[in-house]
Amino acid sequence: MNRPASMDPPLRCEGLARSFGGVQAVAGVSLALPAGQVTALVGPNGAGKTTVFNLITGNLRADAGVALLRGQSILGLKPWQVARRGVARSFQDLRLFTHMSVRDNVLAATERSAWFWQPGTGRRAREAAAEAALEATGLATLATARAVDLAYAERKFLSMARILAAQAEIWLLDEPASGLDLASRLRFGQLLKDARARGVAICLIEHNLDVVAELADRIAFLDQGRVLAEGEPQAILRDPQLAAIYFGDRPQEVA
Numbered sequence: 001m002n003r004p005a006s007m008d009p010p011l012r013c014e015g016l017a018r019s020f021g022g023v024q025a026v027a028g029v030s031l032a033l034p035a036g037q038v039t040a041l042v043g044p045n046g047a048g049k050t051t052v053f054n055l056i057t058g059n060l061r062a063d064a065g066v067a068l069l070r071g072q073s074i075l076g077l078k079p080w081q082v083a084r085r086g087v088a089r090s091f092q093d094l095r096l097f098t099h100m101s102v103r104d105n106v107l108a109a110t111e112r113s114a115w116f117w118q119p120g121t122g123r124r125a126r127e128a129a130a131e132a133a134l135e136a137t138g139l140a141t142l143a144t145a146r147a148v149d150l151a152y153a154e155r156k157f158l159s160m161a162r163i164l165a166a167q168a169e170i171w172l173l174d175e176p177a178s179g180l181d182l183a184s185r186l187r188f189g190q191l192l193k194d195a196r197a198r199g200v201a202i203c204l205i206e207h208n209l210d211v212v213a214e215l216a217d218r219i220a221f222l223d224q225g226r227v228l229a230e231g232e233p234q235a236i237l238r239d240p241q242l243a244a245i246y247f248g249d250r251p252q253e254v255a
């Protein structure tokens with residue numbers, strides 16, 4: 001890792017599309033995730049953000065388009081195969097192993113990081129990666145607690161610990177900071193900045209525009225399955241037409 005952002009983006013999608021019955025959830029999305037950058041995926045509810053992740057990770061089949069990881073197609077692969085190639089993701093609903101310990105949740109994520117070009121990732125290395133992830137997320141003292149017994153913010157950080165421990169080159173994060181208090185948000189921001197400095201290519205779905213303004217290097221604005229605008233955060237966030245779309249039919253609490 002640690003490659004300069006100017007190199008070819010490790011993940012690139014072109015023309016991704018997917019319909020559900022009559023609903024075109026994703027209608028031709030092209031997106032590149034450069035190494036060492038945070039790309040925020042912003043847009044109103046139902047814009048197709050989560051579906052874009054699902055298409056990349058093989059959780060849903062694409063109707064059309066390509067997704068290239070280091071130049072190789074990953075469409076059609078199973079989610080675990082995509083994970084093994086170095087794409088880690090989190091889910092809006094977290095999907096933790098609720099009745100397993102915090103440590104075992106994180107260890108389970110390291111199994112998928114036995115990438116084929118890193119033979120011999122032994123148990124000790126996996127345990128070390130898990131412990132480092134627990135430290136970084138502030139969960140070390142809760143390692144033996146069950147995930148189900150954690151507080152809300154702790155569960156969000158457990159999801160992040162699983163991402164960290166997977167030692168992936170690409171992170172796809174689905175609303176990882178939603179509902180976090182300010183102190184937790186700062187801690188989360190630091191995790192992201194550290195990963196960016198290591199050269200991880202990060203795609204962040206985030207509704208809080210303060211978080212986006214602080215962390216994003218670029219924004220892709222999605223509406224009705226299309227990328228309406230893409231560029232520098234300040235330009236996108238100041239665009240009155242995008243603001244009207246974003247806030248138009250959203251409940252007050254999200255603003």
Ligand SMILES: Nc1ncnc2c1ncn2[C@@H]1O[C@H](COP(=O)(O)OP(=O)(O)O)[C@@H](O)[C@H]1O
Nearest residue numbers: 020023025043044045046047048049050051052
């Ligand atoms: N598995 C699915 N089956 C049917 N419709 C879906 C499914 N996943 C998403 N959709 C629909 O696709 C659209 C985009 O959803 P989603 O990608 O979850 O949006 P976002 O994450 O931007 O809020 C919505 O209209 C949603 O109802």
Ligand SMILES: [Mg+2]
Nearest residue numbers: 049050051092
């Ligand atoms: Mg979503």
